[in-house]
Amino acid sequence: MPVKNRFAELLPEITEWRRDLHENPEILFDTFRTSGVVEEKLKAFGCDEVVTGLGRTGVVGVIKGKSTASGKVIGLRADMDALPIHEQTGVDYASKTPGAMHACGHDGHTAMLLGAAKYLAETRNFDGTVVVIFQPAEEGGGGGREMCADGMMDRFGIQEVYGLHNWPGLPVGQFAIRPGPTMAATDEFTIVVKGKGGHGAKPHLAIDPVVAASNVVLALQSIVSRTNDPVEAVVVSVTSFETSSKAYNVIPDSVELRGTIRTLTPENRKMTEEKIKSIPVAVAQAYGAEAQVTYHSNYPPTINSPEQTEFAASVAASVAGSCGEAEMTMGGEDFSYMLEERPGAYIFMGNGDSADVHHPKYNFNDEAIPAGCSWWAGIVEQRMPAA
Ligand SMILES: [Zn+2]
Ligand SMILES: [Zn+2]
Numbered sequence: 001m002p003v004k005n006r007f008a009e010l011l012p013e014i015t016e017w018r019r020d021l022h023e024n025p026e027i028l029f030d031t032f033r034t035s036g037v038v039e040e041k042l043k044a045f046g047c048d049e050v051v052t053g054l055g056r057t058g059v060v061g062v063i064k065g066k067s068t069a070s071g072k073v074i075g076l077r078a079d080m081d082a083l084p085i086h087e088q089t090g091v092d093y094a095s096k097t098p099g100a101m102h103a104c105g106h107d108g109h110t111a112m113l114l115g116a117a118k119y120l121a122e123t124r125n126f127d128g129t130v131v132v133i134f135q136p137a138e139e140g141g142g143g144g145r146e147m148c149a150d151g152m153m154d155r156f157g158i159q160e161v162y163g164l165h166n167w168p169g170l171p172v173g174q175f176a177i178r179p180g181p182t183m184a185a186t187d188e189f190t191i192v193v194k195g196k197g198g199h200g201a202k203p204h205l206a207i208d209p210v211v212a213a214s215n216v217v218l219a220l221q222s223i224v225s226r227t228n229d230p231v232e233a234v235v236v237s238v239t240s241f242e243t244s245s246k247a248y249n250v251i252p253d254s255v256e257l258r259g260t261i262r263t264l265t266p267e268n269r270k271m272t273e274e275k276i277k278s279i280p281v282a283v284a285q286a287y288g289a290e291a292q293v294t295y296h297s298n299y300p301p302t303i304n305s306p307e308q309t310e311f312a313a314s315v316a317a318s319v320a321g322s323c324g325e326a327e328m329t330m331g332g333e334d335f336s337y338m339l340e341e342r343p344g345a346y347i348f349m350g351n352g353d354s355a356d357v358h359h360p361k362y363n364f365n366d367e368a369i370p371a372g373c374s375w376w377a378g379i380v381e382q383r384m385p386a387a
Contacts, residue, residue: 003173003319004377006119007370014373015366017041018111019093022364025082025100025107028141029056034080034110038134041114045121047132055147057136061117062156065126065384072128072384075153075161075342076376077335078113079106079138088360104357105166108364108372110134112164115369116376128384131156137334142299144334153341160308161344162379163335164372166364167326168357170350173371175316176324177347179309181264183302184235186332187273187295191216191257191280195289200249210243212287213255216280217241220259223275234272235262235330262330264301273297302336305343312345315378319371349375 007014017037026034035057042050042061049062057080087094087101095101102108117132133152137143152158170176193213198206217238228234240258245251261276263269277293284291316323326348335346349372355361 003370004119004374007115007373010115010118010373011369014111014115014369017114018107018364018366018369021107021110022102023093023096025095025097025102027082027084027100028137028139029143031057031080031136035059035134035136038080038110038114042117042132045118047117047121054150054152055135055143058143058147059134060152060156061132063117063120063130063132064124065128066124066386067127068129069387070127070384073131073157073159074128074380074383075131075133075156075158075338076113076116076379077133077135077161077163077338078109079143080110080134081106081136081139081143083139083358085358085360089363091363101360102364103359103362104139105351105362105364106138108166108368109164112369112372113376115373119373119377120380125386126380126384127386130380131158142334142337145337148337148341158342160383161338161342162308162312163338163344163346164349164375165333165346166351166368167348168351168354168362170348172350172352172365172368174320174324174350175347175375176326177304177309177313177316177345178326178328179304179306181301181303181328182326182346183333183336184262184264184330185269185301186298187261187269188298189259189261189276189296190294192292193255193257193280193284193289194292195251195253197245197253198251200251203251206251207288208251209255209289210252212284212289213241213257215287216257216283216291219279219283220276223272223279227271227275228268232268233264233328233330234268235260236272262332264328266301269301299332299334300336300340302333302346303339304345305339308343308345311383312347312379315382316347316375318378319374347375
């Protein structure tokens with residue numbers, strides 16, 4: 001099964017949908033127009049059920065096969081949200097909303113899953129049920145988490161779930177995937193180091209939080225270099241260092257540090273959290289200061305299930321001829337919440353030689369649409385073959 005002919009026919013229509021979404025980007029949970037477009041199309045395609053308002057602005061469509069005797073139910077998920085970036089592509093369908101753009105290709109993901117839904121509702125050439133999932137707020141809001149929290153998996157009886165993301169640098173029409181940890185957990189921390197402010201010329205009368213906080217930053221680097229197993233990837237980045245005074249001659253009262261933690265396994269995630277909570281307290285104390293740590297657990301690691309990964313790769317190979325092995329990335333992805341609830345897999349699809357995602361000159365490559373749609377359809381038709 002190479003690219004399905006039907007998707008070559010549908011390409012102009014799906015491209016039009018994609019460019020309309022591109023022109024009208026919406027951020028986080030505010031995907032009101034986008035969700036409306038998705039809902040309207042799913043109804044027009046003749047989905048058996050269309051449900052809105054899951055995870056606030058998420059939309060779900062249910063398509064039953066010619067038979068449902070297998071009892072199988074597969075979830076296919078796309079993300080709908082854009083980013084707070086000012087577009088610089090110069091395309092004639094560029095964002096009409098200043099300061100918002102589809103810089104991660106979620107316009108393409110949504111359009112491709114709509115294309116697959118149209119085809120699957122037309123043909124129904126499978127034995128089982130497919131649930132197409134359109135989620136808001138992938139870029140930091142946890143829309144996937146919210147849809148799961150609304151009971152989506154149980155409500156629709158989803159047994160397995162599949163996701164896809166375009167990948168700049170990978171040739172158009174090609175795919176890459178890996179079993180196990182694929183993308184990182186993305187936790188965040190804030191550390192407030194409190195000293196005692198004073199005159200910049202009289203350090204002996206003050207407790208300098210700048211020196212204490214500087215040592216906290218350095219000590220945190222020992223988590224990766226000395227506590228973590230060197231063959232496993234962990235990132236600890238302190239990304240903000242802000243003192244309570246901007247003056248040249250004042251020792252400030254306090255310093256606030258912020259940063260991000262990236263880990264690929266639950267074990268490393270726990271280890272890093274413990275260290276982030278304990279090291280600053282001990283280091284600050286050594287300088288007579290105090291540290292308060294606030295730890296925010298964000299997206300979990302995206303971990304592909306072995307069996308579903310092998311299957312997803314075989315479908316990709318049937319579309320593209322072969323499927324590459326993806327590299328792990330320390331970026332995060334909130335499809336991870338769905339993979340915590342159900343077995344499944346997350347695949348990367350080539351976007352060709354484009355600017356990287358989250359860049360103001362990035363654009364989703366419409367030439368990738370037939371391959372992406374064919375992969376979605378293949379997942380359904382090959383996992384739940386018609387009798
Ligand atoms: Zn993104
Ligand atoms: Zn994305």
